[in-house]
Amino acid sequence: MKILSQRLREAREKAGLKQIEASKLLGISNGTLSGYEREYRDPDTDTLHKMANLYGVSVDWLLGKSMSPSTKDTSRPEPMSEQDTLMFHNWKRMTEDEKEEALNVIQYILYRKKTNNDNANQND
Numbered sequence: 875m876k877i878l879s880q881r882l883r884e885a886r887e888k889a890g891l892k893q894i895e896a897s898k899l900l901g902i903s904n905g906t907l908s909g910y911e912r913e914y915r916d917p918d919t920d921t922l923h924k925m926a927n928l929y930g931v932s933v934d935w936l937l938g939k940s941m942s943p944s945t946k947d948t949s950r951p952e953p954m955s956e957q958d959t960l961m962f963h964n965w966k967r968m969t970e971d972e973k974e975e976a977l978n979v980i981q982y983i984l985y986r987k988k989t990n991n992d993n994a995n996q997n998d
Contacts, residue, residue, distance in 0.1 A: 877938035890966035
């Protein structure tokens with residue numbers, strides 16, 4: 875799907891994100907995101923929705939079913955929370971050091987959550 879790969883890259887760039895930043899926020903590897911943008915692979919439905927939310931565009935636009943990237947459609951699973959909006963719209967204003975620090979905090983929280991879940995599953 876050439877249009878998907880082109881629009882994924884366009885949306886990411888318009889959101890002011892580098893591939894490495896977007897991949898960390900999406901919880902996927904940089905190589906995976908690169909594969910999506912280079913038309914080597916296609917994202918699953920959940921990842922596609924995450925990308926649309928992160929980039930502030932509709933899934934229909936990413937797939938080439940709409941000419942407008944507007945998110946005012948029914949393909950979006952849920953609206954972005956106030957915290958998500960605050961984070962994503964202020965991302966472009968942050969320095970590289972601030973972005974790296976924010977990503978480190980997010981990674982730590984996700985790691986801690988996974989560790990807690992793994993421990994809880996072992997106790998079941």
